[in-house]
Amino acid sequence: MKEHLGDRDLLNRWTGEYERASIYHGLDESNFRDFEAQWKPVLERRAAEFPNWTEAADGNVQDAHWDWVGNAKAESRYDTFAVECDGMTQGLMLVDLATRFARIQSQRGLDLCYVELISSAPWNRPKFSDRPKYRGTGCALLATAVSLSRELEFKGRVGLHSLPESESWYGPLGFTNCGFDDVKKMQYFEMTEEQANQFLADREA
Amino acid sequence: MDRRQMTLMLSDKEMELLDQLSERRGMSKTALVRQALRLYQSVTERIDKGEKVFVEHPATKDKAELMVL
DSSP: OOEEEEEEEEEETTTTEEEEEEEEESOOHHHHHIIIIIIHHHHHHHHTTSSSTTGGGGGTOTTTTOOHHHHHHHOTTEEEEEEEETTEEEEEEEEESSSOBOOSGGGTTOBOEEEEEEEEOGGGOBTTBSSOOEEOHHHHHHHHHHHHHHHTTSTTOEEEEEOGGGHHHHGGGTOEEEEEETTTTEEEEEEOHHHHHHHHHHHHO | OOOOOOOOOOOHHHHHHHHHHHHHHTOOHHHHHHHHHHHHHHHHHHHHTTOOEEEEOTTTOOEEEEOOO
16 A cells, blocks of 8 residues: 655756655555656666666666566565655665665664665666756655664664665765675665764755 | 554563563564564565575574475
């Protein structure tokens, strides 16, 4: 079931104005339709312009193969989230709350909110578009992950593996780069309680 | 999130375990029970799909399969 969690302002770079976006827990058919009809075709078209997955980072489309609909429908262990603005799905996130545990020494083994997948709509992405539209969808989703982590008494702890094209994004947000994970073949990032507090304080300022 | 209330009856031993785990993991007893439920659901779902869940010894790499009936 889809639940409205709250609202966030996204900057419309085209107009310079902030617009109210809604954050939802759970996806419905409208989100799946947006993904299948609006996101997926342009992501796949853009990804096809690059000779391989590594170079697809230049177009910010290394996630073009992610099956949002299949994952959201088939895996009940995942919790799903959407950002909607201007009648369209602007961002999606899928988190695992059960089977991942913290790796940073100070919180090693404790529960955390693991972000399995997170994406902004293609038209919002720098490098994908010359004129990306909304700014703030990724941060709105990460703030939701931190808030959820707090609500579940995980104290804001969040972990994720980053696509190479996104690695430079997580450090400035307060994540610790825990290094290359040989199993997932990706860099692993994690946020402590203190980093989560700072992250939310920065968003509220 | 909407919540519903229920009464949970535990033995002394189970309550002691709940106390210990909630202290160790820095969570309330309620949060710990919720998290245990999520973990149990996830393991059950994977096994239902034919996947295997193992625990591995860090040094010997010996694996023991976790069975959920």
